[in-house]
Amino acid sequence: MTVPALRLVPKLTPQAVDTVALGRVANGDLSALGELYDRHARALLRFASRAAGQHEAEDVIQATFLKVAKVASTYDGRSGTARSWLYGITARLIQERHRSLARFARAVLRLGEASAHAFTATDAHRLDIDRGLRRLSDAKRMVIVLAEVEGYTCDEIALMLKVPIGTIWTRLHHARKDLRAFYEGTSS
Amino acid sequence: MSDDAKEPSCARSWEVEAVRDGRLLAANESAAVRHLGECAECRKLSGDFDRLGLLLREVEVSPDSDVAVRRLRQRILAQADAELTGRSRPSHARTRKISLIAAFFMILAGSFAAFRLLPSPTLAHRPQTTAATVDALAEGNTHWSRQTETDVERIDLDDGTLRLRVQRTQSSKRVIVRVPDGEIEDVGTVFYVVVAHGATQAVGVDEGEVVIRLKGANPLVVTAGHRWQRPSDSVTVPVESLKSSAMPLGKGADPEPTLASRSTTNPGTSDSVSSRTERANAEREDRAYLHAIRLLREGKHTEAKAAAKEYLRSFPDGFRREEIGQVLQY
Numbered sequence: 415m416t417v418p419a420l421r422l423v424p425k426l427t428p429q430a431v432d433t434v435a436l437g438r439v440a441n442g443d444l445s446a447l448g449e450l451y452d453r454h455a456r457a458l459l460r461f462a463s464r465a466a467g468q469h470e471a472e473d474v475i476q477a478t479f480l481k482v483a484k485v486a487s488t489y490d491g492r493s494g495t496a497r498s499w500l501y502g503i504t505a506r507l508i509q510e511r512h513r514s515l516a517r518f519a520r521a522v523l524r525l526g527e528a529s530a531h532a533f534t535a536t537d538a539h540r541l542d543i544d545r546g547l548r549r550l551s552d553a554k555r556m557v558i559v560l561a562e563v564e565g566y567t568c569d570e571i572a573l574m575l576k577v578p579i580g581t582i583w584t585r586l587h588h589a590r591k592d593l594r595a596f597y598e599g600t601s602s
Numbered sequence: 603m604s605d606d607a608k609e610p611s612c613a614r615s616w617e618v619e620a621v622r623d624g625r626l627l628a629a630n631e632s633a634a635v636r637h638l639g640e641c642a643e644c645r646k647l648s649g650d651f652d653r654l655g656l657l658l659r660e661v662e663v664s665p666d667s668d669v670a671v672r673r674l675r676q677r678i679l680a681q682a683d684a685e686l687t688g689r690s691r692p693s694h695a696r697t698r699k700i701s702l703i704a705a706f707f708m709i710l711a712g713s714f715a716a717f718r719l720l721p722s723p724t725l726a727h728r729p730q731t732t733a734a735t736v737d738a739l740a741e742g743n744t745h746w747s748r749q750t751e752t753d754v755e756r757i758d759l760d761d762g763t764l765r766l767r768v769q770r771t772q773s774s775k776r777v778i779v780r781v782p783d784g785e786i787e788d789v790g791t792v793f794y795v796v797v798a799h800g801a802t803q804a805v806g807v808d809e810g811e812v813v814i815r816l817k818g819a820n821p822l823v824v825t826a827g828h829r830w831q832r833p834s835d836s837v838t839v840p841v842e843s844l845k846s847s848a849m850p851l852g853k854g855a856d857p858e859p860t861l862a863s864r865s866t867t868n869p870g871t872s873d874s875v876s877s878r879t880e881r882a883n884a885e886r887e888d889r890a891y892l893h894a895i896r897l898l899r900e901g902k903h904t905e906a907k908a909a910a911k912e913y914l915r916s917f918p919d920g921f922r923r924e925e926i927g928q929v930l931q932y
């Protein structure tokens with residue numbers, strides 16, 4: 415339930431509201447961190463669930479906002495919206511976590527695969543795509559979720575992840591190829 | 603199988619993805635889009651990519667509950683506050699707060715046994731009772747001492763935070779922590795005690811259980827995974843610091859001492875007294891908030907203001923206090 419009728423403050427664009435809030439966070443105003451959380455946490459939790467898995471999402475988002483509290487002063491509006499900046503922090507945190515957990519994660523995924531092939535339902539494309547997504551490498555999954563689910567452009571994703579745009583294009587291409595191969599291989 | 607779809611024969615099929623990903627210059631892009639209109643194979647490829655995107659967006663992500671999102675918010679703000687205050691506003695209270703948190707995490711990291719209380723030699727003539735092994739870790743300026751009496755290992759804790767691990771057998775002496783306002787008896791356990799301002803502020807138990815006997819209160823057993831804390835109307839700076847790391851801030855007015863979970867890594871999933879209490883408080887708060895808003899929408903401004911005041915009285919730190927403040931301005 416929202417309360418638009420109660421908004422007595424002059425209308426600012428969401429980006430302006432976020433920029434102001436980040437400035438306040440940079441000055442130690444944690445209520446502004448709460449406001450940013452209220453505006454973005456749910457979307458970030460969904461993103462983290464897709465990119466990292468549901469079980470990790472809360473930890474990742476907690477780390478994201480704690481990081482925001484520390485580095486809010488480094489945000490300048492020139493490198494994208496505050497929202498994409500937040501996504502970038504979340505995405506990089508997921509990658510950092512996964513680098514250290516990579517071996518473990520791979521083992522878990524392999525376990526998942528063993529049973530995945532026994533599944534032969536014909537109308538389960540969504541399940542297939544979900545499985546396919548989980549089988550992608552972390553790097554590919556991150557890029558395709560940011561591009562196809564969150565709707566970011568490759569330029570924005572390159573900024574977020576701090577990697578060259580060519581790398582994003584390559585990862586995206588391979589992610590689509592892997593997903594289509596998996597999808598077509600299991601659904602026909 | 604659709605292997606042919608994976609190996610396109612059109613030499614320009616790569617442009618489909620290139621357009622999608624913004625890899626082409628504007629002129630080349632229009633040419634690629636024109637080609638798409640003429641080439642069925644590339645059109646199909648483009649449709650496949652669209653479908654892939656659609657399916658990805660439809661991957662089920664079960665939404666986090668309101669309570670989970672709120673609880674996460676509390677954890678984040680409490681921890682951010684602890685970190686921020688430690689960084690930029692060092693005052694006595696703040697420093698103390700941080701060192702308590704540091705002590706807490708040291709424990710989590712398993713760095714126990716900073717001090718070891720050795721069995722007392724006076725026990726030799728009392729073979730029926732043996733000394734329990736007591737490992738104690740004191741936070742920075744904690745004032746404490748230890749004495750071995752005939753049947754009791756006694757630890758006097760005047761001020762500060764002490765974490766204890768007691769290994770005992772049936773024949774071990776009793777182990778009692780004396781605090782200014784009472785005593786806490788260990789029953790074979792890992793636990794901590796926080797004393798400040800001459801009163802016990804919190805007792806948390808990791809393993810086993812302890813009995814708390816405080817002046818003017820009934821004895822209370824705290825079992826593993828739970829924590830007792832002084833009701834929030836007292837001056838409880840150190841307790842707040844532990845709250846920030848150990849559990850969500852229970853902001854609902856709780857008149858009685860509460861047993862609260864100390865699940866540190868994921869309070870969200872613990873079906874503890876604290877999370878139930880917190881959930882109940884959050885639901886009460888939501889209801890109070892929605893009640894005020896409903897009245898406002900029905901044009902009952904006076905009643906809405908009264909409800910808003912009631913909200914602020916009941917939930918001075920409520921999540922909706924700013925919105926509720928605006929109701930009062932109507």
Ligand SMILES: [Zn+2]
Nearest residue numbers: 612614641644
């Ligand atoms: Zn073509």
